[in-house]
């Protein structure tokens with residue numbers, strides 16, 4: 001049995017449409033949130049029980065932060081969203097004709113609309129739908145993020161070889177970053193609602209707000225577009241403080257934000273990294 005984490009809906013057909021969202025990274029999370037008020041039965045499937053804030057993984061790897069500080073249980077994130085069921089399970093199969101997803105434990109999840117937001121599933125989606133993949137194994141998608149010939153299946157985030165369709169500009173490739181995954185998740189969700197209403201779907205447009213990179217203890221580079229101020233480029237301590245604020249702001253959960261701020265402040269003033277815990281036995285690695 002898959003680990004049924006929460007089940008608010010008594011019957012699979014209680015609502016007019018079943019949406020299955022595979023993967024609760026940035027893309028799956030935003031897609032689910034964008035369907036908050038929709039009269040749909042949404043099932044979020046992830047093989048982990050938590051959403052991971054990958055942009056701060058380097059800080060965990062270098063013992064600046066603990067792993068739980070950048071993770072949030074998926075069930076907790078959707079505890080107030082009544083149309084969501086969360087399943088902790090690994091997806092191992094997809095039948096795009098019968099419209100169902102197979103789980104490792106043998107369970108079958110039927111869907112009317114499917115959003116795939118799990119980058120390891122490129123081969124599976126390509127085999128089930130006949131979609132083309134690029135050299136990186138990403139699935140080539142239509143302008144509205146659906147799979148060619150399968151308007152009920154959308155692919156978002158790092159798994160999607162997507163283009164951005166901005167007005168008066170040629171289509172441009174979308175980078176594999178978290179803001180792009182989030183925006184794709186929202187677009188795919190809105191397009192499901194449009195399809196249900198019989199409206200035409202919208203092409204994906206990536207809004208790039210700039211680049212941020214930390215390059216040292218209190219040094220970073222910021223090349224960003226700020227509302228009302230336009231494009232700004234700055235470096236050094238101001239850029240590092242800006243990088244820190246942005247990452248804390250986008251972290252999920254008040255407790256995580258507080259923990260990260262305290263850990264960073266501690267490491268900054270004491271030069272100590274307290275998260276030097278090795279888990280697992282030596283032979284495991």
Ligand SMILES: Cc1cc2nc3c(=O)[nH]c(=O)nc-3n(C[C@H](O)[C@H](O)[C@H](O)COP(=O)(O)OP(=O)(O)OC[C@H]3O[C@@H](n4cnc5c(N)ncnc54)[C@H](O)[C@@H]3O)c2cc1C
Pocket residue numbers: 022023024025026027028045046047048050051052054055056057058089090091092117118119120121156157158159176177178179181
């Ligand atoms: C170390 C690192 C640092 C990064 N730094 C930055 C950064 O500074 N800024 C930035 O913008 N981006 C950064 N990125 C990229 C960013 O994290 C990704 O673009 C973003 O996470 C992609 O989101 P996603 O929703 O496509 O997939 P992911 O966030 O990767 O989520 C995929 C989810 O699918 C689940 N899953 C996978 N396979 C299965 C399966 N078979 N069945 C069920 N569930 C499954 C996983 O458990 C996971 O929860 C970084 C990435 C890494 C790895």
